[in-house]
Amino acid sequence: MTEPNIDSLAGWVSPQGVTQPAMAEVSGDALAIRPAPAVGEPGTAGAMQHFASDNYAGICPEALTALLAANDGHVRSYGDDEWTLRASDRLRELFETDCDVYFVFNGTAANSLALASLCRSYHGVICHELAHVNTDECGAPEFFSNGAKLLPAAGEQGKLTPAAIIEVVTRRGDIHYPKPKVVTLTQATEAGTVYRPDELRAIADTAREFGLRVHMDGARFANAVAGLGLRPAELTWRAGVDVLCFGGTKMGLPVGEAVVFFDRSLAEDFAYRCKQAGQLASKMRFLSAPWLGVLEDGAWLRHATHANAMARRLAAGLAEATGLPTLFPVDANGVFVRLPSRVEEGLRARGWLFYNFIAAGGARFMCGWDTATETVDRLLADISQLSREA
Numbered sequence: 012m013t014e015p016n017i018d019s020l021a022g023w024v025s026p027q028g029v030t031q032p033a034m035a036e037v038s039g040d041a042l043a044i045r046p047a048p049a050v051g052e053p054g055t056a057g058a059m060q061h062f063a064s065d066n067y068a069g070i071c072p073e074a075l076t077a078l079l080a081a082n083d084g085h086v087r088s089y090g091d092d093e094w095t096l097r098a099s100d101r102l103r104e105l106f107e108t109d110c111d112v113y114f115v116f117n118g119t120a121a122n123s124l125a126l127a128s129l130c131r132s133y134h135g136v137i138c139h140e141l142a143h144v145n146t147d148e149c150g151a152p153e154f155f156s157n158g159a160k161l162l163p164a165a166g167e168q169g170k171l172t173p174a175a176i177i178e179v180v181t182r183r184g185d186i187h188y189p190k191p192k193v194v195t196l197t198q199a200t201e202a203g204t205v206y207r208p209d210e211l212r213a214i215a216d217t218a219r220e221f222g223l224r225v226h227m228d229g230a231r232f233a234n235a236v237a238g239l240g241l242r243p244a245e246l247t248w249r250a251g252v253d254v255l256c257f258g259g260t261k262m263g264l265p266v267g268e269a270v271v272f273f274d275r276s277l278a279e280d281f282a283y284r285c286k287q288a289g290q291l292a293s294k295m296r297f298l299s300a301p302w303l304g305v306l307e308d309g310a311w312l313r314h315a316t317h318a319n320a321m322a323r324r325l326a327a328g329l330a331e332a333t334g335l336p337t338l339f340p341v342d343a344n345g346v347f348v349r350l351p352s353r354v355e356e357g358l359r360a361r362g363w364l365f366y367n368f369i370a371a372g373g374a375r376f377m378c379g380w381d382t383a384t385e386t387v388d389r390l391l392a393d394i395s396q397l398s399r400e401a
C-alpha cells in the first residue's frame with residue numbers, strides 16, 4: 012500500500028488549484044484521496060434528517076455560539092465559573108423563584124439522582140407504566156437510590172391520574188411492601204401528550220395528601236411549555252412540582268440537563284451525589300454555557316415551538332394521506348401512528364429511521380428543533396405513495 016501523502020490528506024486540491032476538505036479511501040493497495048462531499052449531499056451526515064428521536068439533531072446555533080464563546084482562557088472548574096453561575100441565575104429568572112440548579116450529562120442521570128434525593132432505598136416511586144424511568148433507564152433510578160422500587164401505574168394517553176396514584180398508595184400498607192414516597196411524571200409524556208396545570212395540581216394535591224414528593228422528568232419540558240403556551244413556573248412549582256429535570260439535549264444543546272430543585276431542602280448534599288455518580292463536570296462551563304445561549308433570547312422556546320409545529324404538520328398530512336388517526340393527541344413534538352407493516356417496511360427501505368418500541372405501540376415520529384418542512388413533506392410523500400401501493 013503506498014504511503015499516504017499527509018499533505019494531500021490535509022485537503023484535496025482541485026484541478027483549478029482550490030484546496031477543499033478531503034477524505035481518504037483505501038481500495039486494495041491504493042489510497043484514493045477525493046473531495047469530501049459537502050454536508051447535505053446524499054451520503055453525508057447532514058444529508059438526511061430522521062424521525063427516530065429528537066436526540067438525533069445536532070447542536071442549535073445559539074448553543075454552539077455560546078459554547079464557543081465560553082471557550083476563552085482559563086476559568087474555575089467544577090461549576091465555580093461565571094458561565095455556570097449566569098446560567099443558574101438565568102434559570103432562576105425563567106422559573107421566577109430561587110431554585111437550586113445542577114447541570115449533569117444526561118437525562119437518565121438527572122432523573123435517577125433527583126429521585127434518589129427524594130426517597131430512601133426502602134421507598135417506592137410511583138410512575139406511569141410507559142415512563143422513561145421505567146422503560147429506558149436500565150434500572151438506573153433503582154440503582155442510584157440503592158433499591159427504591161418503581162411502582163408503575165396505568166393511565167390513558169401516557170398520563171398518571173390521582174386515582175391511579177391513590178390505588179398504588181393504598182394497595183398495601185404492610186411492612187413487606189415498599190412505602191410509596193415519590194410520584195414521578197413526564198412532561199411532555201412518552202406518548203407525546205402534556206399535563207395541563209389543573210392535572211398537575213390534582214396530582215400534586217394527591218401526592219401531598221399521602222406525604223409524597225413530586226418529580227418531573229422534563230426531557231421535553233420545552234415542548235410542553237410551547238404546546239401549552241404557559242409560563243414555566245405555572246407548569247412546575249406553582250403546580251406543586253418539587254424537582255424538575257429540565258432537558259437540554261433535545262432543545263439543541265450538545266449535551267446536558269438541568270436538575271432544578273424548587274424546594275432547596277431537597278437538594279441537600281446533591282452535589283456530592285453528582286460527584287459520586289460521575290456527574291460533576293470538571294469543565295462545567297461547557298455544560299452550562301449552551302444553556303445561556305438558548306435561554307438568553309428565547310431560542311429554547313422558539314425551537315420547541317418549531318418542533319411542535321412540524322409534528323402537527325406531519326399529523327395533518329398523515330390524516331390526509333392515509334386517513335389514519337394518530338394514537339395520541341399531538342400536544343408536543345411526537346406523532347404516534349399505526350401504519351400498515353408494508354408501509355413501515357417501505358419507509359425503512361427508503362432510508363427513514365423511526366422507532367416502534369416506545370409508548371403503546373405503533374410507529375413514533377419525533378420532530379426536533381431542526382426538523383425541516385421539506386423533510387416532513389418528503390416523508391409524507393413517501394407514506395402517501397406507499398399507502399397507495401399497500
Ligand SMILES: Cc1ncc(COP(=O)(O)O)c(C=O)c1O
Pocket residue numbers: 066117118119120143144197200201228230231260
Ligand atoms: C422522556 C425521556 N426522559 C429522559 C430521557 C433522557 O434520556 P438520556 O439518558 O438518553 O438523556 C429521554 C431520552 O432522551 C426521554 O425521552
Ligand SMILES: C[C@H](O)[C@H](N)C(=O)O
Pocket residue numbers: 063064065066143147369
Ligand atoms: C427512548 C430513548 O431512550 C430516547 N429517550 C428517545 O426518546 O428517543
